[in-house]
Amino acid sequence: xxxxxxxxGEALAEARKAFEKGEVPIGAVVVHRGDIVARAHNLRETxxxxxxxxxxxxxxEASRVLGGWRILDSVLYVTLEPCPMCAGALVMARIDxxxxxxxxxxxxxxxxxxxxxxxxxxxxxxxxxxxxxxTECSNILKQFFRKxxxxx
Amino acid sequence: xxxxxxxxGEALAEARKAFEKGEVPIGAVVVHRGDIVARAHNLRETxxxxxxxxxxxxxxEASRVLGGWRILDSVLYVTLEPCPMCAGALVMARIDxxxxxxxxxxxxxxxxxxxxxxxxxxxxxxxxxxxxxxTECSNILKQFFRKxxxxx
Numbered sequence: 556x557x558x559x560x561x562x563x564g565e566a567l568a569e570a571r572k573a574f575e576k577g578e579v580p581i582g583a584v585v586v587h588r589g590d591i592v593a594r595a596h597n598l599r600e601t602x603x604x605x606x607x608x609x610x611x612x613x614x615x616e617a618s619r620v621l622g623g624w625r626i627l628d629s630v631l632y633v634t635l636e637p638c639p640m641c642a643g644a645l646v647m648a649r650i651d652x653x654x655x656x657x658x659x660x661x662x663x664x665x666x667x668x669x670x671x672x673x674x675x676x677x678x679x680x681x682x683x684x685x686x687x688x689x690t691e692c693s694n695i696l697k698q699f700f701r702k703x704x705x706x707x
Numbered sequence: 708x709x710x711x712x713x714x715x716g717e718a719l720a721e722a723r724k725a726f727e728k729g730e731v732p733i734g735a736v737v738v739h740r741g742d743i744v745a746r747a748h749n750l751r752e753t754x755x756x757x758x759x760x761x762x763x764x765x766x767x768e769a770s771r772v773l774g775g776w777r778i779l780d781s782v783l784y785v786t787l788e789p790c791p792m793c794a795g796a797l798v799m800a801r802i803d804x805x806x807x808x809x810x811x812x813x814x815x816x817x818x819x820x821x822x823x824x825x826x827x828x829x830x831x832x833x834x835x836x837x838x839x840x841x842t843e844c845s846n847i848l849k850q851f852f853r854k855x856x857x858x859x
Contacts, residue, residue: 599776600776602776603770603771603774603775603776604767604770604771604776605766605770605776605777605778605796605799605800605801606758606763606766606767606796606799606800607776608799611758614757614758615756615758618755618756618757619755619756622755623755624751624752624754624755624756624757624759625757626757638795638799639791639792639794639795639798639823639826639829640791640792640793640794640795640796640798640799641792641795642791642792642795643790643791643792643793643794643795643816644757644758644792646791646792647757647758647760647790647792648757648758649757661828661830662829662830664795668826668828668829669821669826671791674791674820674821676813676820677791677814677820678813678814
């Protein structure tokens with residue numbers, strides 16, 4: 556099992572926590588020099604906060620743990636391709652590398668609608684690895700929305 | 708004095724609070740149906756948080772006050788053109804209208820580098836009014852960076 560597979564599994568575990576709370580199941584972890592320093596999942600409904608995406612919460616936690624707003628030597632793993640807000644936050648935080656699972660054709664700001672994390676005129680670019688455990692990351696979302704439709 | 712002028716004055720007052728704390732002086736307010744429901748200023752250094760921009764903090768406060776992640780019927784005033792993270796957050800929050808002061812040629816995601824708040828494929832677009840009290844909004848930043856250079 557390679558590192559990306561393992562750490563994406565941790566992000567998937569976070570996504571399952573979101574699922575249990577009735578939140579769109581998206582999870583993220585931040586890995587700093589090989590150690591997980593932050594774990595988070597989408598809490599938009601619970602927190603009633605438009606910024607409470609898994610990536611934003613994970614970056615906030617990582618900056619608390621590491622003691623500064625620059626989250627250096629770190630990789631962020633997230634189950635879904637980040638939206639523009641989260642892609643922008645990765646650049647702001649100076650994240651080295653983004654690893655994500657499923658694509659988001661509706662709001663993805665890494666490859667689907669645009670590529671904000673490697674925008675040449677911004678002062679930082681993020682390495683990107685997509686498609687890690689893509690099917691599992693996508694399936695948990697499909698399962699969530701199917702359940703939501705069945706309820707209605 | 709028109710409303711935009713007045714509310715931008717309140718955002719400028721927030722920017723001055725940031726200045727006093729040694730933070731890059733950017734301020735924001737959220738106005739919901741004519742009332743200020745949130746005030747915030749950049750706290751990136753103080754909070755040691757890459758997401759602690761004035762706009763993000765103001766949106767978080769507005770969602771607490773209004774009780775949901777959708778910040779409807781609201782205008783966000785900010786002294787500087789938002790970065791990609793903050794522009795994305797405005798779309799996520801479903802803000803009706805963005806009013807800003809100075810342009811940000813280095814990271815502005817409304818007119819300088821791109822226009823994220825009116826990106827056709829995203830599920831919400833934000834009305835934009837730029838250049839309100841532009842000189843004052845720009846001057847406080849110039850004054851801050853001049854002081855920083857003099858110190859060095």
